[in-house]
Amino acid sequence: MQINESTVALVTGGASGLGGATVRRLHADGAAVVILDLPSSPGEALAAELGERARFVATDVRDESQVQAAIDVARELGTLRIVVNCAGVGTPGRVVGKRGPLPLEQFANVININLIGTFNVLRLAAAAMLDNEPVDGDRGVVVMTASIAAYDGQVGQAAYAASKGGVVGLTLSAARDLADKAIRVMTIAPGTFETPMLAGLPPEATAVLEAQVPHPSRLGKPEEYANLVAHVVDNSMLNGEVVRLDGALRMPPR
Numbered sequence: 001m002q003i004n005e006s007t008v009a010l011v012t013g014g015a016s017g018l019g020g021a022t023v024r025r026l027h028a029d030g031a032a033v034v035i036l037d038l039p040s041s042p043g044e045a046l047a048a049e050l051g052e053r054a055r056f057v058a059t060d061v062r063d064e065s066q067v068q069a070a071i072d073v074a075r076e077l078g079t080l081r082i083v084v085n086c087a088g089v090g091t092p093g094r095v096v097g098k099r100g101p102l103p104l105e106q107f108a109n110v111i112n113i114n115l116i117g118t119f120n121v122l123r124l125a126a127a128a129m130l131d132n133e134p135v136d137g138d139r140g141v142v143v144m145t146a147s148i149a150a151y152d153g154q155v156g157q158a159a160y161a162a163s164k165g166g167v168v169g170l171t172l173s174a175a176r177d178l179a180d181k182a183i184r185v186m187t188i189a190p191g192t193f194e195t196p197m198l199a200g201l202p203p204e205a206t207a208v209l210e211a212q213v214p215h216p217s218r219l220g221k222p223e224e225y226a227n228l229v230a231h232v233v234d235n236s237m238l239n240g241e242v243v244r245l246d247g248a249l250r251m252p253p254r
Contacts, residue, residue: 139183
């Protein structure tokens with residue numbers, strides 16, 4: 001699907017990290033962009049930097065009315081054809097740790113943001129795309145973000161791995177649900193990337209992570225994630241699949 005001057009892209013978690021790089025790439029490719037992130041994020045500054053074809057909408061992806069309001073903003077800018085789900089949290093915790101069982105509320109919070117929030121955006125965005133005239137056969141495309149933790153969940157990643165495994169499981173079913181509506185659904189499962197989630201690690205810990213990646217032995221760059229999103233948008237045969245973006249990394253137990 002080719003991006004044209006009427007194309008609008010909506011990106012959750014779009015103020016920084018993978019989402020921020022994706023916002024910049026799609027904007028550079030010619031799309032108007034709507035940045036969804038928390039009020040405390042630098043989303044307003046990013047929108048101001050990009051100019052009049054960018055909007056920031058403070059949004060909790062779990063909230064139906066807030067997500068719908070952001071979609072309404074997107075439709076005011078043009079035709080919503082691209083949605084990228086990058087919002088997520090990685091709160092760690094063992095099933096049973098030193099303080100006892102993992103608090104159910106903590107587990108549920110990760111599931112609610114990473115999985116239910118992703119589905120909330122998917123369903124509302126897909127509904128908004130139904131009125132679109134097809135371009136290159138597509139009314140729209142939704143890209144979701146899983147993680148290689150969905151396959152290689154490490155110690156302390158029970159909630160995170162379960163949430164991302166849910167996104168993986170959602171991919172094909174959603175693509176099949178929306179196929180007759182000419183809306184594609186794809187998922188990217190990144191490995192270890194240079195994101196705010198890893199920004200606080202000491203250099204020695206970062207070096208260990210880099211050494212685990214077979215090739216290239218480094219952390220992934222958010223721009224590389226954004227490049228793959230751009231290719232998914234462009235290549236209409238990509239549908240219903242999860243693509244690992246990880247340098248052949250298979251994470252060890254710890």
